[in-house]
Amino acid sequence: MFDNFVVPDFLPAAPEIFLATMAMAILMIDLLVKDSRRTVTFALSVLSLIGCAAIQLWTSTGEINYTFSNMFVDDLMSDLLKLFLYMTVIFVLFYSRGYIIDRPEMNKGEYYVLTLFATLGMMVMISANHFVSIYVGLELLSLSLYAMVAMNRDSVTSTEAAMKYFVLGALASGLLLYGMSMIYGATGSLEITAIAERLYGGGVNNTVLVFGLVFLVAGLAFKLGVVPFHMWIPDVYHGAPTSVTLLISSAPKLAAFAIVMRLLVNGLITMAADWQNMLIILSVLSMAIGNLAAIAQTNLKRMLAYSAISHMGFMLLGIVTGVVSGDARYALNAYSSAMFYVIAYVMMSLGTFGMILLMARAGFEADNIDDFKGLNKRSPWFAAIMMMLMFSMAGVPFFIGFFAKFSVLQAVVAAGYTWLALVAVLFSLIGAFYYLRLVKVMYFDKPEDETPILAGTDMRLLISVNGLAVAALGLFPQIIMSLCAYSLLRSL
């Protein structure tokens, strides 16, 4: 029975194995930790992530390595995305620490363990080369997040958000699975690279395939949160505790980008003409609805939710313009610009939700736009950081957000879609309005609330680093741009 059993190569998956072990260990250790000594759990979680990063760097070969019967792939793209993922989650843990200490119902070991499991899910998604591993990673991420959204059990809005998130998330998973099963039916394989080969060979039933593709794209659109599959985003962002919103709004975007790349580009590139048109519609709608709806919001988390929708729409433009009528000359340029966009967005999103957490204190959420009134009077330094983040989100130089938009736009123009670039540009103009409004509130208005900011030194330091990175990488964007381009060159 075990004659054919080959011991798989564990090395490409070493960080995942390490994190899974650590997460379970921390779950056990936490049983022995008193509520007042929760710092131990926190420190162990951060150390595990640092350990992952070290293992990642140490085991990276720069080649494409398949393992576990080709279900799992380790290439430079996944290495780079995972390193950013660890960094993001470490920031998330630091930012949310003060917030959950002030809220005893959330200050549980599970908070950390669930974060680590969500991270593990994202790592599996990033490295998946098989429909099943994508699905497993996705569900691990989603289930952890559902629980985290509902963690504050006494809050009605949180519970409602968790229910919505769960129901719609399950629907999205269903759509994705249905699409996968259709594609399996057409090609006879669940393995992404094998599907690509099968499609190159030809002779596949196109109707079934396109049918499956539609569901697949719909499922992905749900997970990315683009219009018309965006309904959950504002409610979940708004309803979830801010520290959880911080997590949802940042790291999963990296993983979602990765599965879009794996499924559409690695797997179904021969059908690019079909999915490109779908993505163009999704992207234009997202930029339109995201930017317009954001204007009307008074809650900052909701506004940022709509802003996230529009940003994901913008990012999709980079994926759309990779292959134009069979011509793949610009593919690398376009995909790397989309990747750069995602990384830049995650950095900015981390900073903005971090600012909300910085302003929050026990019994006060600071999630209304008006809570930022007169911040310049209360703390010029943090007002400046928030201003940089807002201008960066709006795509104004010298900040990283400008170069993210710039690189995607040049890919769009290079591919000949000038009209699409024009649409994107006009909606960013509308988008600039609500980012400017926040700057207005901070700088032009008088403060209503004179309470000093209570956050700890680590929080202040990290958010400053975060804000300055947005500015510094805007002055010198070359480093990350070329990292993205190089990693994709070696992975595609």
Place this chain on the structure above:
Amino acid sequence: MSNYPLLSLAIWIPIVAGLAVLAVGSERNAPLARMLALFGAIAGFLVTIPLWTGFDVANGGMQFVEMKGWIPRFNINYHLGVDGISMLFVLLNAFITIIVVAAGWEVIKEKVAQYNAAFLIMSGLMNGIFTSLDGVLFYVFFEASLIPMYLIIGVWGGPNRVYAAFKFFLYTLFGSLLFLLALLYLFINSGGSFSILDWHKLPIELGPQIWIFLAFLIAFAVKVPMWPVHTWLPDAHVEAPTGGSIVLAAIALKLGAYGFLRFSLPIAPDASHELSGLVIALSLIAVVYIGFVALVQADMKKLVAYSSIAHMGFVTLGFFMFSALAIEGALVQMISHGFVSGAMFFCIGVMYDRLHSRQIADYGGVVNTMPKFAALFMLFSMANAGLPATSGFVGEFMVILAAVKFNFWIAFAAATSLILGAAYSLWMYKRVIFGDIANSHVAELTDINKREFAILGVLAICTLWMGLYPQPFTEVMHASVNELLNHVNISKIQ
């Protein structure tokens, strides 16, 4: 020629000084912030002087060039240089920065460090715009300069400042985003170059040229501003603090006009010829119609703002007649307008600081209480009207002279601005300064102090110098303007 990176210094000294002012200046040590800001502004001006003294007037190409790779991934370079067109604006900008810092010396009492820092950073960014030879670098400076101006209007402005700040930002952003698309199009079609000088030589068909020209036109027309996209300017001026108005009028308006010379004319010469009628028509509307609008204003700042639009109409008119005389006249007009409008806004600021009103109706008989001020204000009003022997005359005269050669009726329409300019400037002057003392507030006015006198005196010297002996200003332009006309007069269609 010196080996120091003068242009980089001209950009980064004010910016670094601005950040330093922010770092040291809390609410308590405002005097230190002021001193440091003044020091930074003077240092920024001093490094630009060698640009003029070391300038080779026979060379029509770029001088003081600096070139370093910035973002090799997209072949974007940190490429700086000045020619006879841009060099004087760098000096003007650095000079006006000193005036602005001095102008806010006693007046600005709130957030002193942030105020001065915003102006210093703005000044550095605008030097970047005038000296960039790389499309993206230009764009980055062009758009980044919106941020400090947005804050200046919004934080230190008048009652309707929020509306004005948003209008200013969104109008200009709209223009520059289209500009960005044109840049990307040129990047792709030049085989991956963002160098403005490469684009000057790039052959483009007429169709795309027209699109590129229109994108440029919208971007720069908003910035100039030309009729009918000028409506943000009076709002911004009225709400901005005095220093903000000075920078807006003296420098920021020149950015759009400068863009025409650096981008529109040489990159899309055939489209420029094709559409010159449109631009000339818009310019003449600005000159004549906006001149009448200025006449009926009751608010002094609004009046000067509209007169700025009319004067900038002269500038764009001069550019699109494609002759050396007209372009040089337009350039002289831009620099002169920098001095004169800056001085006019400062004069209004002087009165506003004392009476807290900008309405003409609230004044009358100011000469009785402020004689020194009245004399200087007289000079600038005359210069604004284009009186000979002031700088305002030289540029307008050159443009009208060129227009007579180009087309008599255009010259005729343009020349009405001399009458209109005299009418609105001098009528305002008469109502504010002459007559009997209008009310008890005017009776209590005190004449200008030494600081105000020094600022107005320096500006008066500049205005007269340019009016009486414009040679040093025009001689640096000749070679570069001829070089530009070479590009404009050769068709790019193959």
